Amino acid sequence: MIHKKNISDLANFGGTALFATPRSTSNLVRPDVETFLLHSKSILEQRRRIGAPSLVEQLERELAEFHNTTFCVAFSNGFWGLALAMKCLAVPGKTEIVMPSLTYRRMADIAAWVKLVPHYCEIDAHTLGINAETAARCINENTALLLAVHPIVNCCEIDGLVGLAERNNLPLLVDAVESVYETYKGKKIGSFGNAECFSMHASKLINGFEGGYLTTNDPDLAEKLIKMRSMGVLEDGRTIPHGIDATMNDVHAAMALASLLDLPAQVERNRMRYEAYKHMLGSVPGINLLAFDEREQCSYKNIVVRLSAEWPLSRADTLSILHSERVIARPYYSPALHMKRTTYPTIAGDLSLTESLAEQFMLLPCGYFVDDDDTALIVSLLRFIHDHADQITRQLHQK
Numbered sequence: 001m002i003h004k005k006n007i008s009d010l011a012n013f014g015g016t017a018l019f020a021t022p023r024s025t026s027n028l029v030r031p032d033v034e035t036f037l038l039h040s041k042s043i044l045e046q047r048r049r050i051g052a053p054s055l056v057e058q059l060e061r062e063l064a065e066f067h068n069t070t071f072c073v074a075f076s077n078g079f080w081g082l083a084l085a086m087k088c089l090a091v092p093g094k095t096e097i098v099m100p101s102l103t104y105r106r107m108a109d110i111a112a113w114v115k116l117v118p119h120y121c122e123i124d125a126h127t128l129g130i131n132a133e134t135a136a137r138c139i140n141e142n143t144a145l146l147l148a149v150h151p152i153v154n155c156c157e158i159d160g161l162v163g164l165a166e167r168n169n170l171p172l173l174v175d176a177v178e179s180v181y182e183t184y185k186g187k188k189i190g191s192f193g194n195a196e197c198f199s200m201h202a203s204k205l206i207n208g209f210e211g212g213y214l215t216t217n218d219p220d221l222a223e224k225l226i227k228m229r230s231m232g233v234l235e236d237g238r239t240i241p242h243g244i245d246a247t248m249n250d251v252h253a254a255m256a257l258a259s260l261l262d263l264p265a266q267v268e269r270n271r272m273r274y275e276a277y278k279h280m281l282g283s284v285p286g287i288n289l290l291a292f293d294e295r296e297q298c299s300y301k302n303i304v305v306r307l308s309a310e311w312p313l314s315r316a317d318t319l320s321i322l323h324s325e326r327v328i329a330r331p332y333y334s335p336a337l338h339m340k341r342t343t344y345p346t347i348a349g350d351l352s353l354t355e356s357l358a359e360q361f362m363l364l365p366c367g368y369f370v371d372d373d374d375t376a377l378i379v380s381l382l383r384f385i386h387d388h389a390d391q392i393t394r395q396l397h398q399k
């Protein structure tokens, strides 16, 4: 399958790379181009005055319906959606936000923007997310907000966290970026906790080139967020504090609407790719695919593997070999956030499980441009690496 006979055929050691162009974990998913153009044309042809009903509002309606929620508020991106939700939900006068450390790399920065102190929480080895028990250990008299983040494959135990928030009378914000299509115990993601946040960055399931949104059933929160995203200006011209310019624009909404229409087809393509990986990776020792929980609705988007004790190379060496072959695999949320130096304060207790898990996973190429032949080549490269591990390690480290 791959034309590599010995390790000198690896690109790291002078051979030709397996792919001429990179195979990556985040490809620009392409919805139907005509649908995007038609929506885009309508923006200009309607001769709308600025401030008239827009494609963004249509998108918000469709997304609220998609998630079974009363409200959806769109933003320029997920970052500012999260920041404004944190600002609105945090208990006044309190300072700490309980959040996982093994998570999206900008998460602590977002909290710092709204002057909350990240209090890092241990995760559950089974879900890779925080749960009611680990979060409870981080709650104290300074807690302002709980932030649950769904991991890349499947969901964290969100019903337990909802109960914990209620018992402690604390607000709960959910980052559900990676679970936009999923259900939890059969219930559509979108209405757990006080609000849920999503991204429409080009690398995510619903591609708006850029963009984000929050779903909620709380009318007061929705209204406040709508004001804050447009510089905090009220209808009568007065302003509320902390307004910023974080509206979404109609061209991004046009793309997102086209993506939404394409979603079932995209998920089906993802499922086929996932099945192909699953089938072929079964024969590579030491590489275990994280399985989607098929009792739920799933997007099958991300291909995450765990390198077990049987895998004979370090993750860093494995990634180095893969990258030279233009297989752009990535470490999964590594380093964990509490391991990074920051200019703002953070709180971290014992996070030994997080630290150990942060070393073990990687994401393999997926998305629109990774076809069946590619997955077969990637898996046979992994098998080749496995079979030549000792030689590869020696060669890499004598240089």
Ligand SMILES: *Cc1c(COP(=O)(O)O)cnc(C)c1O
Pocket (backbone or CB within 6 Å): 077, 078, 079, 080, 104, 149, 175, 177, 178, 198, 199, 200, 201, 211, 212
């Ligand atoms: C991408 C991502 C975000 C941020 O979304 P942007 O729209 O890129 O700002 C937040 N949380 C998670 C888990 C993400 O993967």
